[in-house]
Amino acid sequence: MDLPELGPLWLSLQLAASATVVLLVLGTPLAWWLSGTRSRLKPVIEAVTALPLVLPPTVLGFYLLLLMSPRSWLGGLWVEVTDTTLTFSFTGLLIASVIYSLPFMVQPLQAAFESLGRGPLEAAAALRASPLDAFLTVAAPLSLRGFLTAAVLTFAHTIGEFGVVLMVGGNIPGETRVISIAIYEHVETLRYAEAHTLAAGLLLFAFVVLVFVYVFNRRLPVHVA
Amino acid sequence: MSPDREATTLEVDVQVAFKGFDLLVEQAIPAAGVTAVFGPSGSGKTTLLRSLLGFEAGSSGRIVLNGDVWLDSEAGVDLPPHRRPIGCTFQDGRLFPHLDVAGNLRYADRRSSEVSAVSITRDDVVDALDLEPLLDRRPNTLSGGERQRAALGRALLSRPRLLLLDEPLSALDRRRKAEIMPYLLALHPRFGIPTLYVSHAVDEVALLADRVLVLSQGRVQAFGGTIEVLEQLDLAPLTERFQAAAVLEARVSAHDDEYRLTWLDLDDQRLSVPRIEHLAVGESARLLVRSRDVSLATERPSPTSIRNVLSGVLVSLHQDESTAFAEATVDLGSHRLRARITRASAVELGLAVGSPVFALLKSVSLDTRAGR
Numbered sequence: 246m247d248l249p250e251l252g253p254l255w256l257s258l259q260l261a262a263s264a265t266v267v268l269l270v271l272g273t274p275l276a277w278w279l280s281g282t283r284s285r286l287k288p289v290i291e292a293v294t295a296l297p298l299v300l301p302p303t304v305l306g307f308y309l310l311l312l313m314s315p316r317s318w319l320g321g322l323w324v325e326v327t328d329t330t331l332t333f334s335f336t337g338l339l340i341a342s343v344i345y346s347l348p349f350m351v352q353p354l355q356a357a358f359e360s361l362g363r364g365p366l367e368a369a370a371a372l373r374a375s376p377l378d379a380f381l382t383v384a385a386p387l388s389l390r391g392f393l394t395a396a397v398l399t400f401a402h403t404i405g406e407f408g409v410v411l412m413v414g415g416n417i418p419g420e421t422r423v424i425s426i427a428i429y430e431h432v433e434t435l436r437y438a439e440a441h442t443l444a445a446g447l448l449l450f451a452f453v454v455l456v457f458v459y460v461f462n463r464r465l466p467v468h469v470a
Numbered sequence: 471m472s473p474d475r476e477a478t479t480l481e482v483d484v485q486v487a488f489k490g491f492d493l494l495v496e497q498a499i500p501a502a503g504v505t506a507v508f509g510p511s512g513s514g515k516t517t518l519l520r521s522l523l524g525f526e527a528g529s530s531g532r533i534v535l536n537g538d539v540w541l542d543s544e545a546g547v548d549l550p551p552h553r554r555p556i557g558c559t560f561q562d563g564r565l566f567p568h569l570d571v572a573g574n575l576r577y578a579d580r581r582s583s584e585v586s587a588v589s590i591t592r593d594d595v596v597d598a599l600d601l602e603p604l605l606d607r608r609p610n611t612l613s614g615g616e617r618q619r620a621a622l623g624r625a626l627l628s629r630p631r632l633l634l635l636d637e638p639l640s641a642l643d644r645r646r647k648a649e650i651m652p653y654l655l656a657l658h659p660r661f662g663i664p665t666l667y668v669s670h671a672v673d674e675v676a677l678l679a680d681r682v683l684v685l686s687q688g689r690v691q692a693f694g695g696t697i698e699v700l701e702q703l704d705l706a707p708l709t710e711r712f713q714a715a716a717v718l719e720a721r722v723s724a725h726d727d728e729y730r731l732t733w734l735d736l737d738d739q740r741l742s743v744p745r746i747e748h749l750a751v752g753e754s755a756r757l758l759v760r761s762r763d764v765s766l767a768t769e770r771p772s773p774t775s776i777r778n779v780l781s782g783v784l785v786s787l788h789q790d791e792s793t794a795f796a797e798a799t800v801d802l803g804s805h806r807l808r809a810r811i812t813r814a815s816a817v818e819l820g821l822a823v824g825s826p827v828f829a830l831l832k833s834v835s836l837d838t839r840a841g842r
């Protein structure tokens with residue numbers, strides 16, 4: 246049996262890790278804002294955040310494709326600045342993944358922040374901690390489980406995405422040919438052995454990661470407010 | 471540790487409106503000593519506290535401590551909570567669960583040592599509240615009383631100019647309360663931070679407070695010295711559920727080693743109580759006498775096991791027709807005492823306002839701190 250090339254697996258891991266990091270940076274403030282705001286905009290923002298959960302990936306992929314095409318304002322701007330196109334590139338894939346996996350980061354974080362209640366933060370404020378200080382030293386450490394859950398879900402969900410990748414990324418080796426695409430292609434071309442190896446590898450990987458997370462999660466202290 | 475550097479004032483003129491409840495408090499409170507904020511549940515005590523802390527977004531009006539403006543709606547000033555130099559303990563303690571007690575203290579210490587002029591050291595706090603054995607414990611391993619002690623320590627280490635204690639004893643059973651009380655009593659004399667003590671328990675107020683702000687349905691019902699306020703009969707509907715009581719201030723006149731008693735002078739009358747170890751002759755002690763522990767007689771009773779009998783004049787008698795009870799107020803000269811007796815007894819004794827009576831004190835609670 247020929248060993249399938251590991252390029253697609255490596256690319257998938259890169260994409261998932263990048264998307265997770267970007268979403269930690271973007272999703273944390275968004276989740277924090279949602280957990281505390283009384284703004285009338287809240288339900289609207291929540292709905293937008295949740296859209297990727299209910300939309301077929303092809304719908305999302307279709308609009309992202311339009312948005313990133315060199316003829317749109319965003320895609321055009323990108324071509325002008327970088328001289329490359331967003332569509333069918335790793336960067337374009339990353340942007341699509343960030344949008345597609347947004348709810349998997351924001352929702353667990355928002356739930357974690359909301360379950361904190363106002364108590365610990367008020368206590369911190371009464372001890373002269375500024376809101377940012379209170380977030381970093383009280384809210385974040387008390388929400389470790391939420392962060393872990395959100396990061397793992399985001400990572401796993403990005404690894405597994407297919408439809409959006411197919412729409413905006415295509416199948417360019419080393420650039421957009423992630424593992425789910427590679428498996429699909431192996432199956433299409435009836436190379437079941439290669440498909441098996443990749444699929445089983447992914448299955449094992451997902452299982453090991455999840456076991457690790459659950460073990461680690463059990464060891465994290467639960468903080469009852 | 472300079473007790474109340476100067477006579478200063480907390481000016482409060484705030485309004486907080488909720489659905490179906492509004493708080494309207496306009497009161498200048500001396501920022502010195504211990505002021506109790508007293509009232510039944512739902513009277514607005516905690517809302518007032520949260521408004522002072524800056525946690526009630528709907529607050530309007532003015533809050534000024536010693537000339538520093540915290541809130542002035544007209545001038546558009548509303549200091550965020552972390553800029554208000556208030557130390558606070560909450561009913562539920564609210565220690566940070568991810569830090570041990572030492573970490574909780576450090577959290578306050580680090581953020582106040584640079585910015586506050588109040589000089590309180592960590593060692594002082596640890597010593598005053600006996601926190602040493604708790605330092606490496608996590609909050610979830612502490613008893614309720616230990617938690618409150620750690621929270622008090624943390625609040626002190628924020629080196630505040632005003633200390634707010636929100637019912638620190640309410641979550642504790644009676645034994646734990648007795649365990650914490652000495653620490654609370656020692657707090658103000660030792661650190662000298664003006665304190666607002668929120669409570670709905672009249673005995674705590676009587677023992678701890680120099681003055682009392684009584685809240686009822688979001689309004690100030692009374693404000694004044696603890697003894698005077700607690701004597702006022704119109705507080706009866708507020709205090710009845712929590713057992714009306716009177717506070718007496720008496721001077722230690724002698725200790726009796728044989729029977730382990732301490733003799734106290736109350737004007738020209740004498741009282742004896744179980745030996746008070748830490749008070750010297752000449753010092754004053756505060757006594758709390760609950761109205762249900764006082765019986766009345768029209769003649770000095772023949773020998774009984776009750777040791778303390780005080781003579782006075784009946785100045786009021788309120789009969790509650792819907793119950794078996796009447797509430798009597800006896801003037802002892804410089805103090806007033808309240809007695810809860812049955813209406814039937816009042817009639818059989820022929821009690822009338824203005825007539826001399828003898829008050830039999832079945833039990834007396836002691837403030838364990840030196841009088842002020």
